[in-house]
Amino acid sequence: MQFHHYGYVSGDPRVQPAAGVGLDRPEELPDEVDVLIVGTGPAGMITAAQLSQFPDVTTRIVERRGGRLEIGQADGIQARTVETFQAFGFAGRIIEEAYRITEMCFWRPDPADPSRIVRGERPADDPTGISEFPHLIVNQARVLDYFAEVMANSPSRMKPDYGYEFRSLEVTEGAEYPVTVNLVRTKGEDVGQEKVVRAKYVLGADGARSGVRQSIGCTMEGDQAFHAWGVMDVLAVTDFPDIRTKCAIQSGSGGNILLIPREGGYLFRMYVDLGVVPPDDHGAVRKTSIEQIIAKANEIMRPYTLDVRDVAWHSVYEVGHRVTDRFDDVPLDEIGTRSPRVFIAGDACHTHSAKAGQGMNVSMQDGFNLGWKLGYVLSGRSPESLLATYSAERQVIAQNLIDFDKEWSTLMAKKPEEFADPAELADFYVRTAEFPFGFMTQYPPSMLVAEPTYQELATGFPVGKRFKSAPVVRVADANPLHLGHQHRADGRWRVYAFADGVPGEASALTEWAEWMAGSPDSPVLAHTPEGADLDSILDVKVIYQQKHVDVDITKVPELFLPRSGPFQLIDYEKVFATHPEDDIFDLRGIDRVAGCVVVVRPDQYVAAVLPLDATEELAAFFRQHLLVQNRQPVA
Structure with a gap:
């Protein structure tokens, strides 16, 4: 965890300085918001936690209950979800109690x-x-508590608005706040009183009987x-x-x-x-x-x-096994003609048995997928077309889940004499472990996922699948750690440069770093706003093939030693070397001769694997989904 770059911190470093809407957050639910989330279940809370990292975006999350959930029905936490908890900063603590x-x-x-x-x-x-x-295994209520803590400690100082029940919504295109939502109070002195909120976007995470889903004409099939x-x-x-x-x-x-x-x-x-x-x-x-x-x-x-x-x-x-044919308010025959305004996630769009332990896990990945995309569009980083990728990506995953759960729940319900082999159930459990663990998801090529043209450069980082972490050593302080664990849910893209040569000597890596720091086509310069930290949009890291004692940090390109905060302090935590026992180049099939660039989305999925000299392709990839900001080259 990094802190002090804005000045000395003597308290809990998990509490970020308030900023943007968090400086004067109104206690009462305002009449106009950027994002209104309906439902404080896993899908809603992770979306809110991700959006809380965008302090210029006004997000509110409403819940018909009068307070926090006390007893949750879901309890299984798959390994992919624990990886996600690590990104939000509480994996270690929840592991201790689970x-x-x-x-x-x-x-x-x-x-x-x-x-x-x-x-x-x-x-x-x-x-x-x-x-x-x-x-x-841990109570769903505790998972929601941790996300609530992330929200409260965020720059936005977000917290749920309890005691509001969703009644209906209407979309009026062309208005600044096109979604009009009708709520009613369920607690307090004003029980029964109606409340109208206008929003730019709405997420229905309101369960299997979702009113938001019904309002946009989606039906479970x-x-x-x-x-x-x-x-x-x-x-x-x-x-x-x-x-x-x-x-x-x-x-x-x-x-x-x-x-x-x-x-x-x-x-x-x-x-x-x-x-x-x-x-x-x-x-x-x-x-x-x-x-x-x-x-x-x-x-x-x-x-x-x-x-x-x-x-x-x-x-x-x-x-029951049901899924909707779309996860937003754009009918299938209108896709590409307009942008979505209303989304659904979690049980609102897919239901299945509880025995595979997937409901809460898949729901949270829905929210993680959508949260950063809404943040990017509303903060002016990406075009509105980015939002169409949510339904396109997640609906397929939900259908895969339904298909898997049908097979698993059918096996669980079979009588012993119906099995050809008594070990059939155990064999299925072992053979399909990667799916319930959450690691079979692979997004297809799109504006957010490149074609796997250069996959041979990093065979262990399949394009479209989650970034599988591996041990490395941080050069500046000789600390062994997991590379993927440094990927926090702060909304940033990660760009990992795997070196092809010796630190300090001319190589494809040094030429790539010079281009990234000095070319106007560089995605770092093209998409980072003037005045923001150089790594505020793209967090660029380097991994050398040598041991940490053989890397001279004074000869590392300045791109990997950016300046941060008002004091422009040097960030030393982006330069890594191989672990003495578990070499990441061997573990993940990295080409030692050519090196490569691995691009990872804010939700931890590999977006591209490219050669170090494929700078035009790298620039073109980011221009598909990031708006140009025209930052000046690094001095």
Whole structure:
């Protein structure tokens, strides 16, 4: 974490200096805003947290509840999401309080006595090292608390506006604030009073029954599996030996349980199979009592018993798989004719079973994708056409999730005798691990993702996929760290230059650095506003092939040692060398002879891999989505 560049800081460095709208933020919800977010679930809160880093953008997030969420239904945090938490600065703290999944046990009927269950496979949760971050279980409410803290400590000093329920909206093109939103108060002395807010953009993150989705004419499409599950968070005494390990349990009676230990050492969640739901059930299964769910769990777990002492939360749900055909208010036959004004995210546009642990995770990636794009357009960094990429990118990901979840939830509901091989469920879990971990997302070429023409220069950084971190050593202070962990959710692009030669000697890298610092076509100069820090839009870093002791920092191009803040202090934290044990050039397939440039989007996805001498292509790539600011060359 860097601070002091604006003057000495003696307090909590996570609290950024107030700026822009944060200097005089009105307590009451204003009549006009740049962005209005409806719903403080994961999708809404991460979008708000990202937008809070844009202090000149007025963002407000409203919630019909009177205060923070206390008990959340979602709890699974995949490794890709923990990477995202790292970008927002709280991965370490949430890892400390969460339950960490290290393996999963698969239980099935005892062949000698099918009325009893026995342990089968016990695979590691991440046997191939997909990520350096763990798979976690933690209450959704705590995730929202951390995002609320990011918002409160941001330059915008943002916080949710509780007690406002969405009623309707109307879009009037041509107006400065084209979206008129009708809200109603749900708490306080003015309960029932209507409130009208005009916004430039609106995000509906208001759940599966989204009013925003209905207002823009989007409908959920998909099917229902006609299979019900009871879910409960409980404190219980049991003789089941794996009660603190994630388990998939299949009984001889045909029922199944997905057991998920919770944070805190005592609490655990069970998804209990309630069986097939008749088409004419008319919702009767949802009246299943907690006592019936517990009885069913005991039946499935024989010969083990479950003595529930306290129920923190329970519910009954039917599996459904639905997704909207678009994530904004532009009908499919009008795409390209106008820009979107209203967006939907999370459960508002995709619903599925909870057993794959994807709902909250995919929802947050929706918000991370959209947040920086809104910030760029509203702060004058990018054209409005950038916003069309949100629906284009995320709708495909949602459909992939639905397809995966159909297969996983179907397997979870199968009876033991329906499997050709008893190990089929465990094999599927291991074989498809990369998808639920959140690492199968790959955005196709667009204005934000280049063609993978030069992928051979960095085979371990696939274009369109998330930037997979690797160890490096920071030259200035010899600190070993993960390169990707320095990518904060501050809205900046990252440009990583992997060196081709020896520090201080003429090379393709030195020529590239001179061009970046001195050519008017350089994306750093073309897109950074005059008066702003040189790295305020593009954060450019260099990684040398040598060990840190062999890099003379006095011979590093000035591009990688930019001046920051009012005192123009030198930033020494952009120059890296290889780690003595884990060489990033080897780990990520970087061409040692040619070197390369790896461009990474603000939401951590690789946007381009280019040769060091492909300066025209680099400039052209950024001009597709960044507006020219005409900054002067570095002195």
